[in-house]
Amino acid sequence: MVVVETMVVVDLWEGGRREVELDRWEGGGRWRSTGGRRDRERQNCTVNMTLGSGGSSVVVPRNFRLLEELERGEKGIGDGTVSYGMDDGDDIYMRSWTGTIIGPHNSVHEGRIYQLKLFCDKDYPEKPPSVRFHSRINMTCVNHETGVVEPKKFGILANWQREYTMEDILTQLKKEMAAAHNRKLVQPPEVLVL
Numbered sequence: 001m002v003v004v005e006t007m008v009v010v011d012l013w014e015g016g017r018r019e020v021e022l023d024r025w026e027g028g029g030r031w032r033s034t035g036g037r038r039d040r041e042r043q044n045c046t047v048n049m050t051l052g053s054g055g056s057s058v059v060v061p062r063n064f065r066l067l068e069e070l071e072r073g074e075k076g077i078g079d080g081t082v083s084y085g086m087d088d089g090d091d092i093y094m095r096s097w098t099g100t101i102i103g104p105h106n107s108v109h110e111g112r113i114y115q116l117k118l119f120c121d122k123d124y125p126e127k128p129p130s131v132r133f134h135s136r137i138n139m140t141c142v143n144h145e146t147g148v149v150e151p152k153k154f155g156i157l158a159n160w161q162r163e164y165t166m167e168d169i170l171t172q173l174k175k176e177m178a179a180a181h182n183r184k185l186v187q188p189p190e191v192l193v194l
Contacts, residue, residue, distance in 0.1 A: 082102075104177050115135050116149075117131075131169060
């Protein structure tokens with residue numbers, strides 16, 4: 001892996017080279033080339049490039065990835081039953097996040113609103129965030145005393161891939177609530193875990 005200390009990246013390919021200036025990350029795994037423009041927020045960023053046979057791929061820097069997730073979370077997700085955002089807008093490391101899940105229909109979770117905390121450490125998205133329910137919940141993948149989602153018992157955390165997002169985690173937790181083994185579990189009173 002090569003680390004480049006500028007946003008002008010040299011793209012190596014068979015028989016030549018070209019310089020590509022990156023503007024911003026676009027969803028779906030692509031950077032958009034700007035043809036020479038720069039803006040303040042891009043300067044002094046680190047871009048990781050993995051050079052492969054016959055080409056290169058760009059790995060999105062952590063903060064760009066989190067900015068994209070923040071933008072998506074602020075716009076709302078799907079049917080509005082899952083949402084997330086930053087706890088502290090002044091946290092330049094973008095570590096602490098709050099998620100909300102409205103319980104799925106036809107389950108004991110219907111009509112309940114669950115609050116979660118997600119913590120994206122410095123190695124996110126290479127490693128998953130830690131996830132903890134602040135609302136009390138009875139699910140097979142959640143520690144009943146602490147509210148922590150146990151990675152070994154929750155597939156997306158156990159088999160984490162860099163492409164996964166906080167949105168994916170919240171969406172999967174909602175699906176897990178509706179799964180046969182969780183759908184009818186007796187739930188504790190609606191109280192926040194401190």
